[in-house]
Amino acid sequence: MTSLKLIFSLFIISFYSCSYVYAADLKKLAIEEFKKANYPKAIEILEHALIENNDDLELYYCLGYFTHYLCYDSVPLTGFDIRKSDEVLAYLGKAVELKPSYGDAYYFIGAEYGVRARRHLGKGEVDRAVFEFRLAREKGGLPDWLIEYGRNNLKTCDRDAILFTGGDADTNPIEYLQLVENYRRDVTVIPIALLNRPWFVQMIKYGIENAINAAPISWSREQIHDMHPYKWKTNLILIAVPETIKAELQIDKDFEWELEPDFEGRLSAGAAVLADIVKTNQWARSIYFSVACHPGMYHGLGDFFQSCGTTYRLIPTQTKDTELELDIKCIEDVFMDGDNYKSIASVADNNMPRASHMLNNYRAALFRLLIHYYKDKNKRRAKEVLDFMESTIREEYVASGALGEHLASYRKLLE
Structure with a gap:
């Protein structure tokens, strides 16, 4: 009896392992089709993969993501359809249910609600557009x-x-x-x-x-x-x-x-x-x-x-x-005002890699301001800009990359 239980357990483990491998292979194949802009084929493959593994959050994310592209970026355009839009949101909703911190799924939730809002605007339905944007905010698509x-x-x-x-x-x-x-x-x-x-x-x-x-x-x-x-x-x-x-x-x-x-x-x-x-x-x-x-x-x-x-x-x-x-006054007025960064720290808990890279534009703007003052031989103001940037737009909020190296160089020059 013990041997039969062992054999059965091994069979179950083997079955699920094969299912996961099969689903993973299908996912790779779907991504290749997506890269070729063959969205219908990519979606068809993902739907098959979902049959084998219906708790894979990546499958739900990709189905929402790819269906969004099918509707608005394919040739010929499928165009907006409320049922398809609901389908996109259902897939993405399942992805964030399985992983509540799935930032890029929230990004596409926001994008889909944006499409819905714009379609209502196109019909002059302002109140319904407002409703869709409120939902986008409520569902985490607009942190x-x-x-x-x-x-x-x-x-x-x-x-x-x-x-x-x-x-x-x-x-x-x-x-x-x-x-x-x-x-x-x-x-x-x-x-x-x-x-x-x-x-x-x-x-x-x-x-x-x-x-x-x-x-x-x-x-x-x-x-x-x-x-x-x-x-x-x-x-x-x-x-x-x-x-x-x-x-x-x-x-x-x-x-x-x-x-x-x-x-x-x-x-x-x-x-x-x-x-x-x-x-x-x-x-x-x-x-x-x-x-x-x-x-x-x-x-x-x-x-x-x-x-x-x-x-x-x-x-x-x-x-x-x-x-x-450069519009020095504009950059100073907007981007050297700490009150304009009250929510930047929230990116740590609500990160969307497809969008949060834009936060580095804050640093890029201030870096140009820093260079302006440095070239103008106003090292005191240049240092103030650098200090403000490093204390307000901290590296844990943005991925500075090469810009971080330039900032380190200027830090030495301004010491």
Whole structure:
């Protein structure tokens, strides 16, 4: 009898070991398909793996993550579907149930609720959008430190500014602040990745009362509906600069921007809309880009950026190695104020690796300020900046990498 029990136990152990190995192999195969953007196949493989091992949190995370991509980043676009969205949230919810500290699962929970909120906005349903963002916060998708980062981004912006953002991590906390907390609704927030979606472009062109400040877009409804990649060769975009701005910046030329094709010899629809916004605006409102944007999203405007810390302000003259390269007052006012970092320590308990790397942008902003004062032979102020950075934005909150080595070098120079 004892021998039979032993044999049965060994069989059970062997069975479960094989199941885990099989599931692990399927997971690797699914990830390979995902890398090839074959999202349906990746999801199909993961569903098979889940049959073999239904308590693997990575499987639930990947199913939520991959299904999110299938809906919003696949070819052709599956598009938003409430049932699929519920499925995404169910998978991610199971992942955090199995591991309550699973930061990147919370990241995608926030991203999914952001999609749902934006879809309601597209229909003019502001109250329902607010409800979705409240849920994102309640479910852990918008932790305190991320909301604080969004608030600091908005603090760098002038009144009635236009702010181009890069993705979910820097966009969702700002939209939450605007819609739920009624903070800085004067700023028009534009996720660059959505500028190739006609429904989104139409929404920001006309705006939504008490929700979205309209963007300066010259295209008609018909042109927006028909947007597509356009035949394009590198062209010089000329935009007149008002005399008041010329005098303020001490420049005498109008703005000249060389816009290159970005899509197989064509100009993508998103790039064309961005160019129209910049041109139609005619310097009437300040334009900013989040530093979280991929540089490819700048479309050649990077040479005209003035650093404001976690954002860049677009100005009508090249800034590199000039006094206009940094907005010293803005960086001092926002990023040398300890009250603007009250929630940064919460990242220790609510870390999202896919988003928390942005906190290093705080250090990068202050490092540029430090260098400015050091080059200006103001070592006392440079040391104050370094001391503030090391005491407030501590290394346990951010992964400094190479920047940490540079800071150590300056510490020696300033001793």
